[in-house]
Amino acid sequence: MFSKRLNAIQSMVERLPGVAPPIRKSTPSSYSDTPFMDEITLIEMPRKFSFPSIKAYDGTSDLDDHVSQYRQRMLAVALPKESREATMCKGFVSTLIGPALQWCINLPSRSIPSFAILSDKFVEQFTSNRDLEKTSDGLYEILQHRAEPLRGYIARFNQEKVAIPECNIPSAISAFKRGLLPDGDLYKELTKYHCKTMEDVLSPSLGTCKMGRRCRQPC
Numbered sequence: 001m002f003s004k005r006l007n008a009i010q011s012m013v014e015r016l017p018g019v020a021p022p023i024r025k026s027t028p029s030s031y032s033d034t035p036f037m038d039e040i041t042l043i044e045m046p047r048k049f050s051f052p053s054i055k056a057y058d059g060t061s062d063l064d065d066h067v068s069q070y071r072q073r074m075l076a077v078a079l080p081k082e083s084r085e086a087t088m089c090k091g092f093v094s095t096l097i098g099p100a101l102q103w104c105i106n107l108p109s110r111s112i113p114s115f116a117i118l119s120d121k122f123v124e125q126f127t128s129n130r131d132l133e134k135t136s137d138g139l140y141e142i143l144q145h146r147a148e149p150l151r152g153y154i155a156r157f158n159q160e161k162v163a164i165p166e167c168n169i170p171s172a173i174s175a176f177k178r179g180l181l182p183d184g185d186l187y188k189e190l191t192k193y194h195c196k197t198m199e200d201v202l203s204p205s206l207g208t209c210k211m212g213r214r215c216r217q218p219c
Helices: 002-015 063-075 081-093 098-105 115-125 136-141 150-161 169-179 185-190 198-206
Strands: none
Touching (some): 081 115, 136 150, 136 169, 150 169, 169 198
């Protein structure tokens, strides 16, 4: 009776939006049990190989960032084709600690045949820790402070802009202009001309304005 109620409560929790599914514990038959299939487990690691240094993931930070960092650092390592898949899987486990490592340990025995499956299950488990995807509209929230140097504003704006997938350039240009101090020289200049690229917008702020460029036509 109690077990049924517990399972019902657990199912309700799993359906809540933004809540990661609880980590279910497996019942391994021995200490040699592994979540990887034999084609992964039985492959020997390359000799003299050491995994690239990467910050350990405990299940609380952005999972996309962790997976992306791991992929890029492993791609930079020369690995034999026949052992790459196994090395990717085993290496990923070594980057997990705390609840994230416990999750991996509790995966069903011999259920993971590839790194693609492992990363998919990882994302599914910790998806509530994914940072919300930024959009171009968020750039309108960046405003130049009264005492802030222009270079400081540009640095903050660019930092946010590069984090936006497929950033809409017209929106970025509009947001940059809107965020400038209205009594500043750059704001006054940019309101006179139509710019087509961010390079055109930023060029006068980084040096002498180059008048007569093809993009700088009076509105």
